[in-house]
Every structure is written in C-alpha cells, then in structure tokens.
Amino acid sequence: MSALKKIAGRRLPIASAAVLSLSLAAPATAFAAPHSPTVAASAKPPAVMSTVGGELLGKPGTQVNLAGGAPVLPKDLTARSWIVADAESGDVLAAHNAHWRLPPASTMKMLFADTVLPKFPRGESHKVLPSDLAGIGAGSSMVGIKEGESYTVHDLWLGVFLRSGNDAVHVLSAMNHGVGRTVKDMQAHAEELQALDTHVVSPDGYDAPGQVSSAYDLTLFARSGLQKKDFREYCSTVRASFPGETTKKKGKTTRGSFEIQNTNRLLAGDTDITPYRGIAGVKNGNTTNAGATFTGVAERNGRVLLVTVMNPEKKDHNEVYRETARLFDWGFSAAGKVRPVGELVAPRGAGTGGQGGGTGASDGKGTGGGTGKPVAAPLKGGSSGVGVALAVSAGVLLLLAVGVFLVNRRWPLPDLVRRRTRP
Numbered sequence: 001m002s003a004l005k006k007i008a009g010r011r012l013p014i015a016s017a018a019v020l021s022l023s024l025a026a027p028a029t030a031f032a033a034p035h036s037p038t039v040a041a042s043a044k045p046p047a048v049m050s051t052v053g054g055e056l057l058g059k060p061g062t063q064v065n066l067a068g069g070a071p072v073l074p075k076d077l078t079a080r081s082w083i084v085a086d087a088e089s090g091d092v093l094a095a096h097n098a099h100w101r102l103p104p105a106s107t108m109k110m111l112f113a114d115t116v117l118p119k120f121p122r123g124e125s126h127k128v129l130p131s132d133l134a135g136i137g138a139g140s141s142m143v144g145i146k147e148g149e150s151y152t153v154h155d156l157w158l159g160v161f162l163r164s165g166n167d168a169v170h171v172l173s174a175m176n177h178g179v180g181r182t183v184k185d186m187q188a189h190a191e192e193l194q195a196l197d198t199h200v201v202s203p204d205g206y207d208a209p210g211q212v213s214s215a216y217d218l219t220l221f222a223r224s225g226l227q228k229k230d231f232r233e234y235c236s237t238v239r240a241s242f243p244g245e246t247t248k249k250k251g252k253t254t255r256g257s258f259e260i261q262n263t264n265r266l267l268a269g270d271t272d273i274t275p276y277r278g279i280a281g282v283k284n285g286n287t288t289n290a291g292a293t294f295t296g297v298a299e300r301n302g303r304v305l306l307v308t309v310m311n312p313e314k315k316d317h318n319e320v321y322r323e324t325a326r327l328f329d330w331g332f333s334a335a336g337k338v339r340p341v342g343e344l345v346a347p348r349g350a351g352t353g354g355q356g357g358g359t360g361a362s363d364g365k366g367t368g369g370g371t372g373k374p375v376a377a378p379l380k381g382g383s384s385g386v387g388v389a390l391a392v393s394a395g396v397l398l399l400l401a402v403g404v405f406l407v408n409r410r411w412p413l414p415d416l417v418r419r420r421t422r423p
Contacts, residue, residue: 049099050197053216054342057098063341064094070337074326078314081215084331087223087297087304091340093331101197102310104213106141106164106285107293108205110221111198113160113231115189116176122154122230132174133167137206140166143260146245155243161234162262164285169204179203194345195220207289215308222282222295222306223344235281238268265321266296273318276325292320298328305331
C-alpha cells in the first residue's frame with residue numbers, strides 16, 4: 001500500500017490567517033506576456049504520455065470512472081489539460097491529458113517556492129543589487145522592487161505569491177546563489193516529487209524554450225508546498241502592504257508602502273467573477289506561450305480538492321477560473337461517487353524521513369518588517385471539522401485573529417497546530 005493510501009480519510013491543512021479590511025491602492029500588474037511563439041490551436045496531446053500515478057493518466061483524452069449517482073463532467077471545458085484530485089487521499093477523481101507536457105507560466109512559481117522557501121527565515125533582510133534584477137524577461141509581471149532598497153524575505157514572498165513578481169523571484173534566486181543554481185535545485189526537487197514531466201529553464205515560469213510541466217506535476221507541486229506553513233499563508237493572502245521607495249525630505253528619511261492584491265481571481269474576485277467558496281490558493285499564471293494556467297485548492301464540507309487547469313482554448317476573460325470553478329463544483333459533488341483513475345504519488349523520500357513537506361527554516365517566526373496580513377471574507381456554509389479552508393465570499397471583510405487550522409499527521413501533513421478560536 002502506498003504512503004498516500006495509508007493517510008486516506010485524514011485532513012489537509014489550509015492556511016487561514018489574520019483578516020483585515022483593506023482598500024486596494026496599487027493597480028494590478030499583468031502577468032508576463034513575452035513575445036514568443038504560441039502553441040498552435042490545433043495542437044494535440046501525444047498518444048503516449050507518462051503513466052506516473054496510473055495507466056489511465058497516460059492516455060490522451062478525458063479519464064473518469066462514474067459510479068452510480070455520480071454527476072457527469074461539465075460539458076463546457078476547453079482546457080488542453082486538467083486534473084481533479086483529492087488533496088488528502090491523493091485519489092485522482094478525473095483528468096484530461098494529465099501528463100501532457102505544456103508551458104506552465106507562473107504556476108512554475110509553486111515549485112520555486114516549495115524549493116527555496118525553507119532556505120531563508122522570513123525575517124532575514126536583503127539589500128537589492130543591480131545584478132539581482134538582471135535577466136528578467138521583457139514584459140514580466142513585477143511587484144516593484146527597487147535597486148538599493150532592502151526587503152525582508154517575507155516581503156519578497158508576498159511579491160512572488162500575490163503579484164507573481166518575477167523581480168522578487170530573481171532577488172530570492174540571487175540569495176540562493178543565482179538563477180542557475182536555483183534552476184538546478186528546482187529540477188532536483190521536481191524529481192524528488194516524481195514530477196517527471198517537468199523541465200525547468202527559468203525559476204519564474206517565464207516562457208523559455210524547453211520549459212514544460214503538466215497538470216499532474218503542477219498538482220504535485222501544490223500538494224507538496226501546502227505542507228509548509230509559510231507557503232499556505234502566502235498563497236492564501238488576498239491583500240498586503242508592500243515596501244515602497246525610501247525618500248529624504250528636509251533631512252528626514254522615510255519609506256512609503258503600497259498595497260498589492262493577489263491576482264488569483266478565485267481568491268480575490270474580479271469585476272466579472274466572485275471568489276470561490278472554500279478557496280485557499282494556490283497559484284495562477286499567463287504567458288503568450290502557455291496561455292492561462294491555474295492550480296487551486298479548496299475545502300468544502302470536510303473535503304479538500306486540488307484542481308489544475310492549463311490553457312483553455314476559449315479565451316474569454318477569466319476563463320481559466322471559470323473552468324476551474326466548474327471542476328471544483330463537479331469534484332465536490334462527485335467525491336465518493338467515482339472510482340479513481342489514478343493517484344498523486346508521494347515523494348521518493350516520503351517513507352524514509354526525507355523530504356516530504358517539513359517546514360524547514362520557514363517556521364513563521366521571523367519578523368515581517370511591517371508587511372501585510374492575509375485577507376479573506378467570512379466563512380459561509382463552511383466545513384464542520386478541523387482543517388477549515390479560507391471560505392471566500394462577497395461579504396464584508398472581518399478582522400480575525402491569526403488562525404491556522406491544521407491536524408497532526410504524517411506525510412503529507414506533518415504539522416500539529418490546534419484550531420484557534422475566532423472572535
């Protein structure tokens with residue numbers, strides 16, 4: 001029996017944290033859209049793909065085993081690849097070209113974070129050098145980091161997760177002995193996770209020849225990252241304050257700040273889409289070559305699902321989120337009524353005390369240096385048990401005490417934190 005099958009029925013921890021009503025001050029920044037060849041609209045998946053996680057996952061087309069009473073899949077899905085999985089048991093409920101190797105865009109930042117986040121305490125400060133920002137791709141999404149200014153690691157990770165800032169990625173990579181070293185570390189970690197469809201070329205997900213991943217691998221990255229307390233906090237943060245430039249006036253030195261908002265529209269909402277109830281992250285992306293990509297985690301009535309959607313062919317505004325929401329709806333309705341078509345495999349070291357989601361140096365005890373707090377909306381119709389996700393609705397934002405709802409378990413949930421009472 002696999003390591004993941006032994007943990008079936010237990011619960012996945014999803015970060016919930018201090019909730020603060022903030023007005024949005026900073027305009028949204030577009031994701032990287034480099035001028036690179038686009039994937040042909042008529043592209044087809046290869047006839048033979050990886051079978052990691054199960055034979056059916058290596059077959060092209062949609063894979064689902066509907067039992068009695070199971071709802072049919074949504075009929076208006078246009079993504080090249082997608083997957084719906086139970087985040088706790090690892091069961092893959094349904095998939096479509098799960099192992100198709102496609103450009104990942106900024107969803108690659110999940111692997112970057114899972115690899116690099118444990119290496120530096122969040123309170124560590126770094127002064128940005130010009131070389132730290134070298135080599136950022138034209139048209140990249142940026143959080144607004146300035147040369148000569150100092151930022152805490154906490155600041156930088158907020159920039160990575162909320163604004164998908166390639167500048168923040170490059171500064172953290174510089175701290176990790178450079179982009180080349182970081183790419184090698186990411187590739188090694190992908191192999192440890194058995195994410196064998198992935199080839200890393202750039203740490204930020206910017207379009208690069210040969211850089212690919214798959215819906216299956218992106219789901220593995222999310223599942224691994226969610227084992228880390230800080231990862232859960234950052235990916236669930238809706239709004240935060242970010243350090244601005246230092247100015248001198250009348251001999252007095254001051255440093256301003258500005259607000260940033262998460263560009264995950266199922267978490268933060270948009271003019272044409274409301275936050276998804278139970279959403280708690282994880283990461284979105286969009287480039288010329290990759291199209292729109294997204295991996296999300298959500299909890300409802302005690303069940304936690306992961307959904308990854310890659311490159312919907314329908315190009316309507318926020319289409320990737322709409323298709324993700326439909327798959328979440330289906331997954332929550334179908335759970336327990338379908339036979340799994342595969343599983344999310346455990347890391348190679350999961351059963352030997354190796355990697356597998358320890359928190360490492362990222363213990364959440366660093367000094368944030370005045371950075372922002374996670375924001376969400378009040379729970380509505382949420383779960384009745386421990387492990388409640390961020391249930392996001394369009395209601396009034398409420399100020400909550402910092403609360404992380406976790407349970408004690410082995411891989412993939414190593415933490416022990418009591419549920420904290422909300423005011």
